[in-house]
Amino acid sequence: MRLLLLAAICIGQFGLILAAQSAEKGMAYVVGGILKPFYPPSPKEREIPVHTFWMNKFPVTEAQFLQFVKKNPQWRRDHIKRIFADKQYLSHWVTPISLGNKINGEQPVTQVSWFAAKAYCESEGKRLPTENEWEYVAGASDKKPDARKDLEWRNRILDWYTKPTPSVFPKVGQSPPNYWGVYYLHGLVWEWVLDFNSSLVSSDNRENATSPDKNRFCGAGALVATEKDDYASFMRIAFRTSLKAHYTTSSLGFRCAQDEKKS
Amino acid sequence: MNQFLMIMLGLSLTMMNCHSGDPIEAILTDAPNVPPPIKRNYPAKIIAHLEVKEVTRPIADGVDYTFWTFGGHVPGKFIRVRQGDTVEFHLQNHPDNKMPHNIDLHAVTGPGGGATSSFTAPGHESQFTFKALNKGLYIYHCATAPVGMHVANGMYGLILVEPPEGLPPVDKEYYIVQGDFYTVGKYREKGLQPFDMQKAIEENATYVLFNGSEGALVGDKAIKAKVGETVRLFIGNGGPNLISSFHVIGEVFDKVFTEGGTRYQENVQTTLVPAGGSAIVEYKAEIPGTYILVDHSIFRAFNKGALGMMKVEGDENKAMYSGKEVDSVYLADKAEQTQAIAQAAAASKKGTLTKEMQIEAGKNLFMGTCSTCHQNNGIGIPGVFPPLANSDIVNGWDKQKLIAAILNGLSGPIKVNGRDYNSTMPPMSQLNDDEVAHILTFVLNSWENKGGVVDTEEVKVVREATLRPPGAAK
DSSP states (O other): OHHHHHHHHHHHHHHHHHHHHTGGGTEEEEOOEEEOOSSOSSTTOSSEEEOOEEEESSOOBHHHHHHHHHHOGGGSTTTSOGGGSOTTTTTTSSBTTBOOTTSOTTSBOOSOOHHHHHHHHHHTTOBOOOHHHHHHHHTOOSSOSOOTTOHHHHHHHHHHHTSOOOSSOOOTTOSOOOTTSOOOSSSSOEEOOTTTTTTTSOSOOGGGTTSOGGGGGTHHHHHHOSOTTOHHHHHHHHHHHTOOTTOOOTTEEOOOEEESTTO | OHHHHHHHHHHHHHHHTOSOSSOEEOOOBOTTOOOOOOOOSSOOEEEEEEEEEEEEEEEETTEEEEEEEESSSSSOOBEEEETTOEEEEEEEEOTTOOSOBOOEETTOOSGGGGGGGOOBOTTEEEEEEEEOOSOEEEEEEOOOSSHHHHHHTTOEEEEEEEOTTOOOOOSEEEEEEEEEEOBSSOTTOOEEOOBOHHHHHTTOOSEEEETTSTTTTSGGGSEEEETTOEEEEEEEEEESSOOEEEEEETOOEEEEEGGGSSOOEEEESEEEEOTTEEEEEEEEOOSOEEEEEEESSTHHHHHSOOEEEEEEESOOOTTTOOSOOSOHHHHTTSGGGHHHHHHHHHHHHHTOOOHHHHHHHHHHHHHHHTHHHHOTTSOOBTTTBOOOTTOHHHHHSOHHHHHHHHHHOEEEEEEETTEEEEEEEOOOTTSOHHHHHHHHHHHHTSTTOOOOOOOHHHHHHHHHHSOOOTTSOO
């Protein structure tokens, strides 16, 4: 295991060089490794391999999403089918095809549903990151690929979680990048992941036969969690679980990812 | 066969509709107010809308905290229904909120007390319906992961299920909920203070409060009654960690419905209110004066904020009590005194601060913070706490040394007015620069001391130039 980690770190350094080469694409090269999930799907799955992949350095911005909507009018707020997005979808824009003066195009887009986020990524030949991928990258601080046990770093994330959503978001990319060269996984907006509802629907529920999965949140959840004082992870999972695919909220955006071979 | 089905359908409709009349929108109130008693003699359908809001507001004077609330305040809105009522509950999560939330009402019989049916993302609303089967006074709270943190941020309130015959009428009803809070900064350390997860896990509360802020029930905001009136307090304890020993100084509770249940105990001095539990307390106001509500785990009252007031107005009754109001020392660092401090703070900002204002503010601060040891008249306790009145250290030390003593504390052997002392004064660095300046100006101009003025800038300089002991506020 230790060897594996070492190997991952070595390749990580190499990966950074590669990442620099594809900077024009706005994506960071993330070298695969082992994720120790906060809620293991089962006692046998406490370590999950994450394959090498590419991830957008920044969340998708308002201006980028506006271009997408203009090219794909079926995703305009006045054309979209209600099953794909709730009434709040892009409701902060002045018209279905303009942001208005109050929104800066470089702010992260919010008020988008999972369907819309997924369609956006697919229009670029990409996809949403999986929850495991997102958590793997989000576990990195600016210096370490896995900083999840670093109390100070944890508290910084928690600090953002406990503040109400600001009325005006900062622009994307104003914080230092993390170890992988990815910006703002914490501290700007929540982000959709491909399998956002998998925290609830565990693939193997036999070990939890006596506790229906929904109850993992309250009692059973606290028992299953691997790091009981990692409140930030609790909150991310709680947030994702409260969502449905057509939901939008004023603090929820997304970024895209891509498999390694396609780059 | 068809006829039989029709009859069955009719019957079941009748059964479902056992309450009569149109649905009633529940009246919800913010503490310390309680919705009016229910006069209905039949069960009804009640519709309750409760909106979750994440808000930043003062937790103590000069200290802000981001609370998560049911309705904008801590505790959440008081809900009052009648046993047998069917309650259609709407939980709304404000679009500006960052967190998902839900509600577990201890009055609800069903999975999660409603929590599993009310899990709601920001900008969305959930609805579920329950029947109020059991009478009593119940806590409700958020049960979203991480549960402890949602509760610690203030997500709790009370729901009263009245018995069908109603509660016996009283003159005044009030709503008070205790809660413990955990901040990164020390007690009363100024500024916006974030939640401290580690302190919460260690159950090491920074604040223990009635109704979500220090001062929520003092001064103008004290609850009130007249002599001869009967008073009913609906007491809750949101926790997350601490059990309350609820006590009113100078009052014996005639009746306590312990744990918010059906039976009552009589002639109670202090009643335990469990975390996630309640009590109904009843008594008659008989002697005028100010009565102090405390958690009788008493350091919480005087050092963490668990202190409220009830003011009783009316004629004296010398036969029952000879006079002299409730201990004024208890009131000293709260309520009325804060006015002089606020005036001085405002004047300091405007640049119109006078020595007299400083002395007045300093006196009030002294009575709250320093007089416990140095005594109201500054004479201290011989051999234990050094005197400040006509004191050779106050008059002999330079200002910088005096300021440093307040900010950084003082311990070890010292000779004052010819007598040896060897004890510890803790650092008082939670006081801001203005406050330290006022206290010293007051001390210098009192009790035959030499006079003079200490200004904010001088305190600031010393604060920057010296080090606080480990653990003290910055």
